Amino acid sequence: MANQTLNWAAIDADPRFQELHAKKSRFLWGLMVFAVIYYFLLPIGAAYFPDLYKVRVFGVINFGLVFALSQFLVAWGIAFIYAKRAQQFDGMAEAIARDAQRIGGRK
Amino acid sequence: MRLNRKALLGFVGAAALLGAAPAFAQAVSPQYTYLTFIVFAAIIGVTMFVTYLAAKRTKTAADFYAAGGGVSGLANGWAIAGDYLSAASFLGIAGLISLYGYDGFMYSVGWLVAYITVLLVIAEPARNIGKYTMGDILAFRNNPKVVKTFMAISTITVSTFYLTAQMVGGGVLVKTLIGIDYEISVAAVGVLMMAYVLFGGMVATTWVQIIKAILLVIASLVMVALVWGQYGFNLNGYLEAVVADPGIQAQVARMIGDASKNMSAAELGQRFLEPGLYFKAPIDQISLGMALVLGTAGLPHILMRFFTVPTAQQARKSVIWAMAIIGGFYVLTLFLGTGAAMKVGALQITAIDPGGNMAAPLLAQFLGGGKDSILGNLMLAFVAAVAFATIVAVVAGLVLAAASAMSHDIWVGVIKGDHATSEQELRAARISSVIVGAIAITIGILAKGQNVAHLVALAFAVAASANLPVILLTFYWKRCNTAGVVAGLVIGTLSAIALVLVSPNMTYPLQIKAAQEKIMKASDEKIAKLNADIPALTDAAAIEKAKKDLGIAEKAKAVAEARIKSLGGATTSLVGLTEPMFPLRNPGLISIPLGFLAVIIASLLYRDKRAEEMWDELYVRSNTGIGRAAAAAH
Numbered sequence: 094m095a096n097q098t099l100n101w102a103a104i105d106a107d108p109r110f111q112e113l114h115a116k117k118s119r120f121l122w123g124l125m126v127f128a129v130i131y132y133f134l135l136p137i138g139a140a141y142f143p144d145l146y147k148v149r150v151f152g153v154i155n156f157g158l159v160f161a162l163s164q165f166l167v168a169w170g171i172a173f174i175y176a177k178r179a180q181q182f183d184g185m186a187e188a189i190a191r192d193a194q195r196i197g198g199r200k
Numbered sequence: 201m202r203l204n205r206k207a208l209l210g211f212v213g214a215a216a217l218l219g220a221a222p223a224f225a226q227a228v229s230p231q232y233t234y235l236t237f238i239v240f241a242a243i244i245g246v247t248m249f250v251t252y253l254a255a256k257r258t259k260t261a262a263d264f265y266a267a268g269g270g271v272s273g274l275a276n277g278w279a280i281a282g283d284y285l286s287a288a289s290f291l292g293i294a295g296l297i298s299l300y301g302y303d304g305f306m307y308s309v310g311w312l313v314a315y316i317t318v319l320l321v322i323a324e325p326a327r328n329i330g331k332y333t334m335g336d337i338l339a340f341r342n343n344p345k346v347v348k349t350f351m352a353i354s355t356i357t358v359s360t361f362y363l364t365a366q367m368v369g370g371g372v373l374v375k376t377l378i379g380i381d382y383e384i385s386v387a388a389v390g391v392l393m394m395a396y397v398l399f400g401g402m403v404a405t406t407w408v409q410i411i412k413a414i415l416l417v418i419a420s421l422v423m424v425a426l427v428w429g430q431y432g433f434n435l436n437g438y439l440e441a442v443v444a445d446p447g448i449q450a451q452v453a454r455m456i457g458d459a460s461k462n463m464s465a466a467e468l469g470q471r472f473l474e475p476g477l478y479f480k481a482p483i484d485q486i487s488l489g490m491a492l493v494l495g496t497a498g499l500p501h502i503l504m505r506f507f508t509v510p511t512a513q514q515a516r517k518s519v520i521w522a523m524a525i526i527g528g529f530y531v532l533t534l535f536l537g538t539g540a541a542m543k544v545g546a547l548q549i550t551a552i553d554p555g556g557n558m559a560a561p562l563l564a565q566f567l568g569g570g571k572d573s574i575l576g577n578l579m580l581a582f583v584a585a586v587a588f589a590t591i592v593a594v595v596a597g598l599v600l601a602a603a604s605a606m607s608h609d610i611w612v613g614v615i616k617g618d619h620a621t622s623e624q625e626l627r628a629a630r631i632s633s634v635i636v637g638a639i640a641i642t643i644g645i646l647a648k649g650q651n652v653a654h655l656v657a658l659a660f661a662v663a664a665s666a667n668l669p670v671i672l673l674t675f676y677w678k679r680c681n682t683a684g685v686v687a688g689l690v691i692g693t694l695s696a697i698a699l700v701l702v703s704p705n706m707t708y709p710l711q712i713k714a715a716q717e718k719i720m721k722a723s724d725e726k727i728a729k730l731n732a733d734i735p736a737l738t739d740a741a742a743i744e745k746a747k748k749d750l751g752i753a754e755k756a757k758a759v760a761e762a763r764i765k766s767l768g769g770a771t772t773s774l775v776g777l778t779e780p781m782f783p784l785r786n787p788g789l790i791s792i793p794l795g796f797l798a799v800i801i802a803s804l805l806y807r808d809k810r811a812e813e814m815w816d817e818l819y820v821r822s823n824t825g826i827g828r829a830a831a832a833a834h
Contacts, residue, residue, distance in 0.1 A: 099826070101817035113823060125320050132313040136489055139306060139475035140482030144300075147474050152436035153443050157302055157475055164309045165527050171316055172520045177593040179516060179518065193826050 099197035104189065107196050113185045120178060128171055135164060232577035236378060239581045241588055243415070247396065250407045254400030261625035264401035265332040265604050266507040271406055277521020280505050282409030283597045284311075284496075284526060285416060287369055287557075288656050293530065294563075295556025296478060297537020299451070299546055301471075301814050303478035308530040314496035319519040322497040324512040325822035334500055334505055334667065337608035338674055341814035342682040344618070348609040350689045353598065354604035354666050355500040358659050358694060359598045360638075360643070362501075362767045365655040366598065367644030370591035372808035376553055377561060377584040383645055387504050389588075390641035393596045395601070397633045402508060405596045411592040413415055413525065415586045419564070420532040423579075424452040426567045427539035442538045443469035451546040452477070472541075484784045488657065491788035495660035498667030501601035512825050536560050543567070561587070599640060603632035654705040654785065657695065661787050665795035666692030675822060684803030692795030696697045699787035704780040706773040714768060715762040723757035 104110055139157065140144055146157030189196070262268050271279070289311060296304030330337040333349035334355060367386055371381045374385035396404045417514060431438040442448060449468040453460040455477055460468060471477070479485045491745045496502060540559035552558045564583040568576035607628040612620045617697045620628070670688045674679040700706075737743045773779055785789075821827055 099817075101820050104820045105816040110820065110823075114819075117823065121320050125316070128313065128316040128320075132310065132493065133486065133489060135306060135309060136479070136482065136485045139303075139479070140485065143475055147470075153439045153470060153473065154436055155470075155473055158305075158439075158473060160653075161302075161306055161309060165312065165531060168312050168316060168523060168527060172319060172523050175319060176516065176520055183513060187822075190824045190826045193824075 099193055101197065104193060104197045107189065109185065110189055113182060113189065116185075117182050119121065124171055124175065128168070131167055135160060208511060209400050232574065232581075234306045234542070235574070235578050235691060236581040236584065239578070239585045241263060242556065243411075243585050244392065247392075247404075247408050247411060247589070247592075250411070251396050251400040251404040254404035254407060256400070257403050258401045259626075261332075261608075261629060262622070263403060263650065264626055265600075265608060266504075267402040267406055269437065269510050270506060271508040271514075272511060273517030274507055274521055275406065275410060276514070276518035276684040278413045279406045279409040279508075280518060280522035281525040281529070282411075282413035282416075283501060283505060284479075284522070285413065285590065286366060287373055287528060288365070290586060290590055291373070291557040291560055292555070294533045294540065294560040295549070295558070296552075297533060298540040298544075298549055298559035298664060299556045300455075300478035301448075301452075301475050301538070301541070302475050305534050306468075306475065307478070308533060310492040311496075312527045312530055314492050314494075315519055315526065316651075317493055317497045318502070319516065319523070320453040320671065321675070322503070323506050323515045323519050325495075326503055326506045326671075327509060327512045327515040328822045328825045328828050329675070329818065330503075330507055332504075332608050333604050334503055334671065335605060335613060337671060338685055339613070341674070341811045341818050342685055342808075345614045345775050346682055347685050348613040350613075350636050350686050351667075351670075352605040354610035354662070354689050354693055355609075356602050358498075358662050358667065359500055359602040359605075359641075361655045361662065362499075363595060363602070363640050364643050364647055365652045365659070366591055366595050367640055368647050368650065368652045370588075370650070371644060373557065373587055373591070374584075376558060377580075377587065382648055386644040387597060387640060388593055390637060392592050393599060393640075394593070394637040395636065396596045397599050397637065399759040401429060401629075402600060405593075406508060408589075409593045410460045412586070412589040415589060417525065417529060419583055419586050420529060420536060423560070423564055423567055424532050424535045425540070425806060427543065427563070428535050438471065438535075440539075442542060443807045445469065445542045447545040447547075448472050448541050451541070461760070467510055479830060481784070483789065484786055487784050487789035489498055489788040490792055491657065491660040491664045491786055493664075494668045494792060495662075495664030495788075498663035499659070500605065500663075500667070501597040503605065503671075504597075504601050513830070536563060539563050595640065599633060599636045602636045603629060606636065623799045644833045654700065657786055658700050661696040661700070661791060662693050664788055665696045665791035666690075669792075669795040669799050673796075673803075675818075677800075678815045679805050680799060680810060681808035683806035683808065684799040686799075687802030688795050688799035691798035695794045696787045696791040699784075699791055700783050702777060703780040703785055703787065704776070704783070705785050706777070706780070708773050708777065708779055709767040709770040710772075710778050713764055716763045719760040720757050723753045723760070726753040727757070750782065 138160070146155060146160070148156045150159050183193055226420070257268075258264055260805060289308070293304060293308045293311075296307055298304070326337060330342055333351070335351040338347040338351050346478040354553045367389065370389050371382045371386040374380065374388070375382050395409050400407075428438055431441060443466065446465070449465050449472075452468045453463075454470045456471070461725045463471070507520070509515050509518055537559060540563040544559065544562045548560060549556055549559050552562070561580055565571065568579035570576045607625065611628045612618060612625050616624075666689045669692060670680075670685045673684065673688075727750060730746050730753065734746050734750075737746060742818070782790075
């Protein structure tokens, strides 16, 4: 593979790669932390604030059911947001990959 | 190893015979056994045809391990759903909801949220860095022979736990559903699965998983349409019927005991939609949640699916499809579970299986017109066949993952020093599949009657405590190295297993004996009291009722006696304890941080220049896909 001769450190140090890295890391870990906190609120809330879950919102539908159903919408929402945003990352990555030989050069 | 058409035909014949055996069952009314036969034969026939086509396309090791890297994102999404929705989630969660209402539904959420971890931090780097196995990923910047050895052991450990739970659960399930012998059920699952894996490798396994996922979704959609449609697809109207159902109200009253005395019928029904009927220990539930959310991304058979797609973009697309299918399915189980609670009733569900696993199949039978109708039995047969296909598809994925670790990591990577031709590797992979398959069948038969439900949770716990930390830190932490990987795998795996061995999951004979003796004493008192009362009764109805109660008390005593007898005089658990040393059923809360800490500390203690030098390459490649090891390269 010709790629093995690339200077990876040079690509890593390239400002465009650094920009991709910074944007992607901030976005991914932010989303991940939000997802984890939102999910664990469900069992923790059920255990320590059961009365809140019993509050009726509409007819016999209570807060607990709405919260549990919202978990599905939030999970799908995160997938959707990520898919949209990832296209941007794809574009940046592609540009770097295209120029890899030039940036990385031969060792 | 050339596998000719004749061998496949022989295999198909044997599998069809074993698979068709369910047709001669007694559980489905005898005049309708032909329906079971037709449905099972149709599903086995279709999957065998797919395997026949796949066998022609399985020529190289890349085909066998990763379907040549040519699976599309959409197809892989369905296959992931098929791989993941095991009998435990298909039948188990519907059953939990049917018995415990809200808590069962809350339990299902973690199984979907797990895929956020897979989507955001694992799937795409795995596709860009890996080739066929998790060992490949770790070998990128660590000592290949060392990390492949340990990763292969961990892969085989996790897969074997999961496999055992599936084989035993599957054997029991098929036996309960259609009444054939446990051993034959296990053998049927094993032989069919081997036919798929051995002849069609990943191509056939992928398609069997896709077919099964589609059947599962169709079966669920039809049932939900029938059960929810009666209420005009109005959520509140439907739940009002759930709350107003006398059977559900009685079930809640049984569960909460004395607390139910001051509650109205409507309050009892409403209680079914509130938390706390199943989960009593919040910490334990959080521990389980951690194992699910972090463990799914470390399950070898799930991770392996990302090597079957050509690019990181397709890997991303496949997780998104999988999340849509898996999440949609869990929303449907809310209706399957509550529907079964209303239409079938908790008493009838637990009479057949105490864990509630029969809720969905019994609901299918009811919706088709009941026990004595053709349609009812056809629907039962269909759901039974889907359950059977579910087990076979999940087991096939697990065997493939374990066999790949054995042949690609251990045999080719470690023993042959990465020098093997594709043909040699393909042969090794097939031999490994036979070995793993034979082990699966043997364990399945030996573990008959054992309580293996906690093994799935243990598989997730080991995956979360050992596999995930090493994969995650290899991808995202520059200082991570061989020492860290080995320490993380060893400590994560051992701590998860050790904590389960001393947890309440194990059988503690003295505790069971004490509980059963209490039941016997209470029954004795009741029997004595009833015997004393009966002669004084004059009302015929009262005498009838007292006699019935007497029968119930005598039966309870007999059951308790049998349980004590089944302990066979043992006084300690498997590891010699009289009571649990660790209070949680799920070890994740402790073992996951231990796994991460082990990787970090060992990595910091041991300086590995190569691992750090390779970091730039790994990080650039995982983010850009440059130089991706294309599985299709042949």
